[in-house]
Amino acid sequence: MSRPALSHMRKDRRTAAVRALACVAALGALASGGVAAADSAAATRTMAVSGSTPEICALQPGAVQTGSLVNMTGLDGDTLRVAQFADPRTLAVRAADATLSISAVCNFPHKVRVQSENNGMWPGDGSQKLDANGFTSAVPYRARVTWNGASNTLETDARVRHQVEDELSVNSPAVGNVELHVEIAPGASNSQANAPLLAGTYTDTLRIFLEPL
Numbered sequence: 001m002s003r004p005a006l007s008h009m010r011k012d013r014r015t016a017a018v019r020a021l022a023c024v025a026a027l028g029a030l031a032s033g034g035v036a037a038a039d040s041a042a043a044t045r046t047m048a049v050s051g052s053t054p055e056i057c058a059l060q061p062g063a064v065q066t067g068s069l070v071n072m073t074g075l076d077g078d079t080l081r082v083a084q085f086a087d088p089r090t091l092a093v094r095a096a097d098a099t100l101s102i103s104a105v106c107n108f109p110h111k112v113r114v115q116s117e118n119n120g121m122w123p124g125d126g127s128q129k130l131d132a133n134g135f136t137s138a139v140p141y142r143a144r145v146t147w148n149g150a151s152n153t154l155e156t157d158a159r160v161r162h163q164v165e166d167e168l169s170v171n172s173p174a175v176g177n178v179e180l181h182v183e184i185a186p187g188a189s190n191s192q193a194n195a196p197l198l199a200g201t202y203t204d205t206l207r208i209f210l211e212p213l
Contacts, residue, residue: 057106057210062180068099075100080182091196093139095186104147105175106210112147112178113209115165120158120190121202128161136189136197143206144181148174156204158190169213178208 064074071094073081082096121139122128128138138158145152145168152168187194 053107055108055212057110058104059178059208059210060103062100062102065099065101065179068097068181070098071096072098074098082184085202086197090194092194093136093184093186093188093197095184097181097183100180100182102178102180102208103176104178104210106170107173109171109173109213110210111167111169111213112145112152113165113167113211114143114145114152114154115163115207115209116143116154116156117163117205117207118156118161118203119164120156120161121184121204122158122161123198123200124203125200127200132191132198134191134195136191136195138190139184139188139197139202140190141182141184141188141204144183145208146179146181148172148176151179171213178210180206180208182206 140158154166189195
């Protein structure tokens with residue numbers, strides 16, 4: 001083969017190599033352009049996750065605090081029973097008290113309202129004798145509520161049979177135990193101290209409310 005032909009072949013090879021490199025560069029640029037195109041096509045959306053809790057207060061059934069009963073038999077369901085209501089010799093009302101613990105929670109500022117349905121313990125037959133010829137016809141008592149470090153006392157006087165109540169403000173959410181202390185003083189009477197108690201069954205209904213201010 002002549003020298004001109006060999007020179008021509010070498011030139012063709014160099015041209016082919018340059019073309020191959022150009023193709024590789026073009027493919028690289030194309031690939032790079034494809035990534036850029038994919039990035040520019042991405043989309044972002046922000047999703048909020050939320051929940052809400054309503055204002056709620058809850059009270060569980062009460063339980064007698066250990067060692068707190070004086071002349072009380074404890075809870076019978078939701079009834080607190082006095083063991084011996086009258087002294088057997090004088091028939092005057094005997095002292096009695098008990099402390100109940102009630103698990104509670106309120107997730108907003110609220111108040112505790114204590115309500116006596118009858119303003120004392122009155123005969124279950126509905127009678128409202130105020131002048132009982134020296135006898136006690138209804139029995140006053142007090143109910144003290146302690147909650148979230150504060151307390152208040154509802155005093156019933158058994159003078160008039162009607163609903164009475166008192167309340168305690170709590171300016172923050174609270175969780176724990178509502179403490180209810182019920183106390184009947186010795187000789188308690190709606191006529192005069194130590195007056196004998198008329199025969200009968202004496203009752204009242206106490207209600208505790210946790211509710212908005």
